[in-house]
Amino acid sequence: DAGITQSPRHKVTETGTPVTLRCHQTENHRYMYWYRQDPGHGLRLIHYSYGVKDTDKGEVSDGYSVSRSKTEDFLLTLESATSSQTSVYFCAISELTVSGNTIYFGEGSWLTVV
Amino acid sequence: SQQGEEDPQALSIQEGENATMNCSYKTSINNLQWYRQNSGRGLVHLILIRSNEREKHSGRLRVTLDTSKKSSSLLITASRAADTASYFCATGRISSGSARQLTFGSGTQLTVLP
Known part of the structure; x- marks a missing residue:
């Protein structure tokens, strides 16, 4: 358990509405990530953060924005949700050891855009 | 784009048998990791192997x-x-x-039949 909490865990929203997913961590990790998981695509990186107010785009960032105003919170916003954004969203943190970078995941947020 | 590709996509075996899953990747790496995901849950880190290692064991896992x-x-x-x-x-x-x-593949679904 890496102390990651995602909210909400399940949400149904209408096309065109804004949606914000929250990721909260309790262990002061510098790196945080948002991934989406879709059948046949595995996990794809949306955005990541390497510190407060320091964020960068991942592989599938179009239609998403993020913010990190505090170390413990990383927010993912869909400005205007589309049906293609129906997915499972995972927040993750990174722990760097002598062996390499290991990522620990939250339990996921199921988002359905109707 | 996905870096790792797992093979097979699905594997069904009897309890007590060994299960082997393969992963191929395209570019140079500094480490490779395996994760497990139970249905409806987040991914859990299993094992990390560095690029200068050839084999690693952890309990019943061998990479x-x-x-x-x-x-x-x-x-x-x-x-x-x-x-x-x-x-x-x-x-x-x-x-x-x-x-x-980390860049993830699309996964192998393992079913172990009792």
């Missing part, structure tokens, strides 16, 4: 890495019904600057 063939395998010995899950490989880049990212 091999062949950097010349850009491939890895995960062997689960004496499988149990509780091993039923999806298994993902993930590759860490040689140089990712501030990214510290």
Whole structure:
């Protein structure tokens, strides 16, 4: 358990509405990530953060924005949700050891855009 | 784009048998990791192997890495019904600057029949 909490865990929203997913961590990790998981695509990186107010785009960032105003919170916003954004969203943190970078995941947020 | 590709996509075996899953990747890496995902849950880190290692063990798990063939395998010995899950490989880049990212494959669904 890496102390990651995602909210909400399940949400149904209408096309065109804004949606914000929250990721909260309790262990002061510098790196945080948002991934989406879709059948046949595995996990794809949306955005990541390497510190407060320091964020960068991942592989599938179009239609998403993020913010990190505090170390413990990383927010993912869909400005205007589309049906293609129906997915499972995972927040993750990174722990760097002598062996390499290991990522620990939250339990996921199921988002359905109707 | 996905770096790691698992093979097979699905595997069904009897309890007590060994399960072998393979992962191929395209570019140079500094480590390769295997994760497990139970249905409806987040991914859980299983094992990390560095690029200068050829084999690593953890309990009933054995991971091999062949950097010349850009491939890895995960062997689960004496499988149990509780091993039923999806298994993902993930590759860490040689140089990712501030990214510290992992790139995931699309996974192998393992079913262990009692």
